[in-house]
Amino acid sequence: MEQKTRSHSGSLLLELMLAILIFALSASVCVQVFVKAHQMSAQAQALSQSVRHCSSAGEILRQAPSREEGLQLLKQCYPQLEIGPASAQADLEGQTIQIHWTQKDGLVCYTIACQDPGGSQIYSLEVLALEEVQP
Amino acid sequence: MSGKQRSQGGFFHMGTISLLTVFLVVVLVVLSLLMLSSAKQDYDYSQKLAQRKQTYFAAHNQAQQIHRQVLDALEQEEPDWEQLPVTVSETEISWQVPVGDSQMLKAVLTRQQDRWVVTCWQVE
Numbered sequence: 001m002e003q004k005t006r007s008h009s010g011s012l013l014l015e016l017m018l019a020i021l022i023f024a025l026s027a028s029v030c031v032q033v034f035v036k037a038h039q040m041s042a043q044a045q046a047l048s049q050s051v052r053h054c055s056s057a058g059e060i061l062r063q064a065p066s067r068e069e070g071l072q073l074l075k076q077c078y079p080q081l082e083i084g085p086a087s088a089q090a091d092l093e094g095q096t097i098q099i100h101w102t103q104k105d106g107l108v109c110y111t112i113a114c115q116d117p118g119g120s121q122i123y124s125l126e127v128l129a130l131e132e133v134q135p
Numbered sequence: 136m137s138g139k140q141r142s143q144g145g146f147f148h149m150g151t152i153s154l155l156t157v158f159l160v161v162v163l164v165v166l167s168l169l170m171l172s173s174a175k176q177d178y179d180y181s182q183k184l185a186q187r188k189q190t191y192f193a194a195h196n197q198a199q200q201i202h203r204q205v206l207d208a209l210e211q212e213e214p215d216w217e218q219l220p221v222t223v224s225e226t227e228i229s230w231q232v233p234v235g236d237s238q239m240l241k242a243v244l245t246r247q248q249d250r251w252v253v254t255c256w257q258v259e
Binding site for chain 2: 012015016018019022023026027030033034036037038040041043044045047048050051054055058062105106107123125126127128129130
């Protein structure tokens, strides 16, 4: 009777160890998948946010009657925007939006880029606008 | 050997612990796959949206360059419209730029008194 009980507890212990091993292996694989999914989700969110910021800024700048007015309109939307002689920059929700402009053939070429806090570019857009629209 | 003896004596019989483990593993795998698939769809959608915006602004830039050329031509006494991809009439100058495969950005300048005014700038 005692030998039977010992054999039963031994098999139970073996089964438990196997179960823990299999669970640990599958959990380690699944955790990696969870982490990958989380990273992809964060990237998607950052990209959507960047696209939203860049296209909003692009729409404002391209429809403004002049560059100065466009930048002032943009500053109303983004009060933290710092405007320099050939560029502007603002920190928004963990991202940095940078706007550079050049003038060429009667057009202003705006390059609008969004960067993450690490400094790598997430998204950029090039927008052309007339230098000055007739009133 | 009776059924009772087999269930107690076998080394790899399906006990409660094994069933629970199988259930947990299946739940973990299904959840992780669902999460990955959802995240991938989100990411693909974001990229598609980003690409679409790029295409739209590229078309807009092209239309804006034509707009600039039209304004320059209007300043000349005898503009050569054949060099520009525009349709010209007495009161209207229009041009179209493809946006992707299925849409067009249509721009129209209309003469109002002595000025040319943009009366249409839309994707159709």
